[in-house]
Amino acid sequence: MAPFGSPQTSQIPATNVIENSQLDRADLENLSKIGSAHRLVGCILEEVDLSRLPLDGWVFEGCNVKKANFTGAKLGSTLWSGCKGGFADFTGCDLSEGAFEGCDFNNSNFRGATLTGSQFERCKLTGANLSEAKTLNLSFNETLLADARLPGLSFRKSRLNGLDFQMADLKKSDFRDAVFQNCSLRDANLVDCRFEGADLRGADLGGIRLLNAKQFKGATISRDQAGQLLAELGLKVR
Numbered sequence: 001m002a003p004f005g006s007p008q009t010s011q012i013p014a015t016n017v018i019e020n021s022q023l024d025r026a027d028l029e030n031l032s033k034i035g036s037a038h039r040l041v042g043c044i045l046e047e048v049d050l051s052r053l054p055l056d057g058w059v060f061e062g063c064n065v066k067k068a069n070f071t072g073a074k075l076g077s078t079l080w081s082g083c084k085g086g087f088a089d090f091t092g093c094d095l096s097e098g099a100f101e102g103c104d105f106n107n108s109n110f111r112g113a114t115l116t117g118s119q120f121e122r123c124k125l126t127g128a129n130l131s132e133a134k135t136l137n138l139s140f141n142e143t144l145l146a147d148a149r150l151p152g153l154s155f156r157k158s159r160l161n162g163l164d165f166q167m168a169d170l171k172k173s174d175f176r177d178a179v180f181q182n183c184s185l186r187d188a189n190l191v192d193c194r195f196e197g198a199d200l201r202g203a204d205l206g207g208i209r210l211l212n213a214k215q216f217k218g219a220t221i222s223r224d225q226a227g228q229l230l231a232e233l234g235l236k237v238r
Contacts, residue, residue: 018043025049056094166204195219205229 018031020042028050031038037057044064051071058078065085073093080098085105090113098118107127114134122142129149138153142162150165154174163183171191178195180203187207196218205225221229 017041023048025053028053028055190215200225 016036017039018041021027021040022044023040025048028045028048032054037059039059039061040063041061042063043060045068046064047067047069048065049069050073051069052073053070054074055078056074056076058075060078060080060083062082063084065083065088067087067089068085069089070093071089071091073090075090075093075095075098077097078095078099080100080103082101083103083105085103085108088105088108090108090110092112094114095110095118096114096116098115099121100119100123101121102123103120104124105128106124108125108129110128110130110133112132113130115130115138116134117137118139120140120143123140124144125148126144127147128145130153131149131151135153139158140160140163144164145168146164146166147168148165149169150173151169152172153170155178156174157177159179159181160183161181163180165188166184166186167188169189170185170193171189173190173193175193175195175198177197179199180201182202184204184206185200185208186204190208193215195216198219200216200219201222205221205228208229
């Protein structure tokens with residue numbers, strides 16, 4: 001997978017740049033018929049219905065896509081930088097190989113979306129719903145995922161850096177052989193998760209209850225974390 005970095009927008013011809021414009025569905029339909037990707041800079045698409053549009057390879061830079069409807073849209077290899085997209089709907093859309101950097105998609109809906117090979121860098125996904133999404137090689141870095149719905153995701157053998165899973169629904173997720181660094185699992189739903197071989201020393205485990213200690217068998221934790229987990233059971237560590 002390519003490393004995280006700023007979208008290479010400089011490679012897109014200047015003639016394909018639309019700046020600081022209020023756009024509607026008809027505008028994007030007309031642009032999509034030209035047959036090339038476009039770069040939208042500082043554009044407003046709030047609450048616009050963009051469902052099922054072919055927008056593969058487009059760049060969205062500093063755009064407002066709050067409550068926009070991308071249901072079923074073709075968004076493969078799109079680049080998103082500094083966008084505001086609270087409550088945006090990406091249900092069932094194709095976002096494979098997409099790159100998101102410094103975006104705020106709080107409470108957005110990615111249910112059933114294809115996120116294969118997608119990357120999120122320094123994003124806010126508080127309350128986002130990734131249920132039933134296709135997530136092979138999906139990666140996050142320094143991203144807020146508090147209260148997000150992420151059931152069944154695989155983080156196996158991943159190095160997880162700066163991820164906040166506080167109160168997230170992670171049931172049945174796979175963290176085997178993962179390494180946590182500056183992460184939080186505080187009060188997360190970890191029912192039926194797997195942690196064999198995981199290094200949890202860089203994770204906040206506050207609020208976790210050892211209802212099924214077997215799922216942590218083979219994981220590595222610090223002495224302080226061990227005391228914290230035992231305290232959750234009402235045991236005093238001296």
